[in-house]
Amino acid sequence: MDSRFVQAFFISYGEFLIPLDLFFIIGVACFIKLPKETRADIHYWLPFLILVFTAFYENMGAYTNYNYEFKASVNAYLGNTEYPKFNLWLNNITKRGIGVILYLFLIKSWLEPSKKKYINWMIYIFIVVVVIIQYSGIEPLYFNQPIIFTFGANIILIGSGLYFIGMITHEQYLASNPLRLLSFWQMTFIMFTFTLTYISSVAKFYLYEVNPVLGESLFQIEWIMQLINLGILTLTVASPLMPGIFEKEPSYEFS
Amino acid sequence: MSFLESQVYIIIFSALFLGGVMSTFVISMVFIHRQRQAQNRQKLDQVKSEHEKTLLDIENEIQQETLTLIGRELHDNIGQLLSLAKLNFGSIRPEKQAEGRDILGQAIQEVRGLSKQLNLDWVESLSINEFIGQQLERIQNTGFCETTLDADFELVDLPKDQKLVLIRVIQESLNNAIKHASPNKILIRMHDSGKGKQIWIKDDGKGFDSSQKSNGSGMINLKKRMETIGGEFELTSTVGNGTEITLTLPN
Numbered sequence: 325m326d327s328r329f330v331q332a333f334f335i336s337y338g339e340f341l342i343p344l345d346l347f348f349i350i351g352v353a354c355f356i357k358l359p360k361e362t363r364a365d366i367h368y369w370l371p372f373l374i375l376v377f378t379a380f381y382e383n384m385g386a387y388t389n390y391n392y393e394f395k396a397s398v399n400a401y402l403g404n405t406e407y408p409k410f411n412l413w414l415n416n417i418t419k420r421g422i423g424v425i426l427y428l429f430l431i432k433s434w435l436e437p438s439k440k441k442y443i444n445w446m447i448y449i450f451i452v453v454v455v456i457i458q459y460s461g462i463e464p465l466y467f468n469q470p471i472i473f474t475f476g477a478n479i480i481l482i483g484s485g486l487y488f489i490g491m492i493t494h495e496q497y498l499a500s501n502p503l504r505l506l507s508f509w510q511m512t513f514i515m516f517t518f519t520l521t522y523i524s525s526v527a528k529f530y531l532y533e534v535n536p537v538l539g540e541s542l543f544q545i546e547w548i549m550q551l552i553n554l555g556i557l558t559l560t561v562a563s564p565l566m567p568g569i570f571e572k573e574p575s576y577e578f579s
Numbered sequence: 580m581s582f583l584e585s586q587v588y589i590i591i592f593s594a595l596f597l598g599g600v601m602s603t604f605v606i607s608m609v610f611i612h613r614q615r616q617a618q619n620r621q622k623l624d625q626v627k628s629e630h631e632k633t634l635l636d637i638e639n640e641i642q643q644e645t646l647t648l649i650g651r652e653l654h655d656n657i658g659q660l661l662s663l664a665k666l667n668f669g670s671i672r673p674e675k676q677a678e679g680r681d682i683l684g685q686a687i688q689e690v691r692g693l694s695k696q697l698n699l700d701w702v703e704s705l706s707i708n709e710f711i712g713q714q715l716e717r718i719q720n721t722g723f724c725e726t727t728l729d730a731d732f733e734l735v736d737l738p739k740d741q742k743l744v745l746i747r748v749i750q751e752s753l754n755n756a757i758k759h760a761s762p763n764k765i766l767i768r769m770h771d772s773g774k775g776k777q778i779w780i781k782d783d784g785k786g787f788d789s790s791q792k793s794n795g796s797g798m799i800n801l802k803k804r805m806e807t808i809g810g811e812f813e814l815t816s817t818v819g820n821g822t823e824i825t826l827t828l829p830n
Contacts (some may be wrong), residue, residue, distance in 0.1 A: 488608045498619045502612055512605050519597045523590055535587050542594065 333386045341386055347551075347558045348379035354562040362564050366433050369574065371510075372506045373558040374426050378554060381418035385411055402464035402505055402533055413466045416448035420469060421454060424476035427514055431483035434507040434575050439486050446479045470526040477518040477525075484515040504571040506560045517549040630807050632742050633749070637747045637804070638699060642751065645696050646754075652693055660686040665769065702742055707734035709747055709776075711767055724762050724782075730769040732776065734828075737795055741808045743828065745778075748801050752780050752824050760784025760822060780824040789816040 333341060355363065355372045362368055363410030388395040388411040396408035404410065425447055432443035453475055463469040488511065491497045502508040524531065524542035563570050660682050667679030695701055705713075708730050715726035736783050737745070749767075756762055762784030798814060807814040809829030816822035 488604075492608060492615055493621065498612070498616050498734045502609060515605070516598070516601055519601045520594060522597060523594050527590065531590070538587055538590065542590070545594070 326483055329390050332392075334382075334388065336389065337547075340551065341382060343551055344382055345380060347554045348375060348396060351558045351561050353373045355556070358561070358564055367575075368561055368564070370426070370430050370433060371560040373563065374423075374430065374553055375557045376425065377422070378550070381423075382412060383416075385414055388414060392518060398433045399466055402466045403464070407466075412465060412468060414516050416465055416469050416472070420473050421474055424480060426448065427480055430510065431480070431487060431514070434487055434511070434573070436490055439490060442481055442486060446483060450476060450479055450500070470528075470529045473525045474522075477522055480483075480518050481515060484511045494574065500571050500574055504569075505573060506563055507555070507573055507575065509556050510553075510560065513549065514548070514551050517546075517553050520549055521546040557570060584677055593695065630740075634743060636753040637743050641699065641702075641747055641750070647772040648655060649693050649696065652689065657686050657689050657693075660689065699743075702746060703739060703830065707737065707742065707749075708769065709743055710713050711769075711778075714750065715767065718757065718765065723757060725764045727764070727766045728769075731764070731771055732769060734769070734776070741810075742809075744804050744808045746824070748776065748804055748826060749780070751797070751801060756780070756784060756822065760786065762821065775829055775830050778825065778826040778828070780826070781821060783821040785815045786818050786821045788818055789794070789814055789822075 351372055355368070358368060359379065377562070389396075392409070395411050398413060399405070399408050402414075407520055415452065428443055428447050428450070432440050457463050457472055458465060460485055460541060463471055487507070491502055521542075524539065524546055527538070531542065664679045664682040664686065667675045667682060670676065670679075708728070711728055711730075715728055718724065719726045734745075753765065756765055760782050762782035764783050766781045767778065768781075769776070771777070798812075802812040805826060811825075811827035813825040813827070814822065
């Protein structure tokens, strides 16, 4: 195995990539074991899709660090010849773009029908804002995008807030124990992830230039939160195989 | 402390602050949820006890009504039959004595019929259609007014609580028609509308202005009772045009 490959996949980000790939493998194995009708349920296939998508872009990120030529050629194609080592374009397209939309869909799947329309509007507005900011050149695709991240994180926080409002007002949620609901843990950790990574994501460049050690520690928090999130999503996919641990989600009965 | 160090501290404390705010938010949500859950449980218990009380009241009322009916039957029917039998047995003519035995047999049949009504077991064995049929027959037999039952379905497999409430509401609606409306005709229709199964009670009596709020609690009671079993009660009436009551059964 080439030393650059080992460096990219196992040494630089090994403590993050190895557990992530493990979650991915466990998730795939559990999803295959699920009955056909459970696999067709959005509460299972959507967390699985997010898990697969995250594993894809994080591994792709590691690959771009292995294949500098590929990374540099994409940067050059996007007009970035100043920083050919950056792979922020991948982060911006996947995590901060498609990832935010997927998480919004996940939040939407737990909401009561009357509140789903708010998430639909958030998705439309988010897409429009991203397109405007990107094409107007305010935040190029190959550079850090604090405005887009701030906007995405805020709508996710509002969406999670809607879930919590439903949890304390909807009769079906009031009849259940939230600590035994996977949706509650999903929403809690999504909220924590986007809150705790807020500063490190917005001030990414500043931290790298001014205090790389602090920057690195704050990014560790981001990775840990992402791993916890993926752990919860894997648990969601595996939950039908572990009956009795979690309660039936009240949103299944929303008409 | 240098400017750079201060900035680093601001970043660390901001991250801690945001984390703290989120933790407080989630913990308070869980606490509010627990509180509301307790309130909700209390409310449900209250609704349940009210439902049980309503059922108990209804059972008492039905028993009261049954006792009144039995008293009337004993006085007007069985008492008369026994007196007639006594007279016949007092005669030395054999045909009179045979007639007395027949009348006595009839009285025994009547007593058997009445004894079955003393407890509420009859509610379970009787369908709503049979109950309505009996009630209308009784009204018609008194010569008070004409009655008609027109049913598109047979209501048999109802839970006992729903049956008790329906029986009581129908009984009370008919009593009201007899007491206050002086109708020439009472019609009951059981049909399946788009909303579900409905029982429609119509009389052509005096009627009243149902748009005006009544001081009596009778109609409100009937409405509440139907609601306790998940059904609906609707009343429309105008002066001179009789009264229409629609009972929508729970799905």
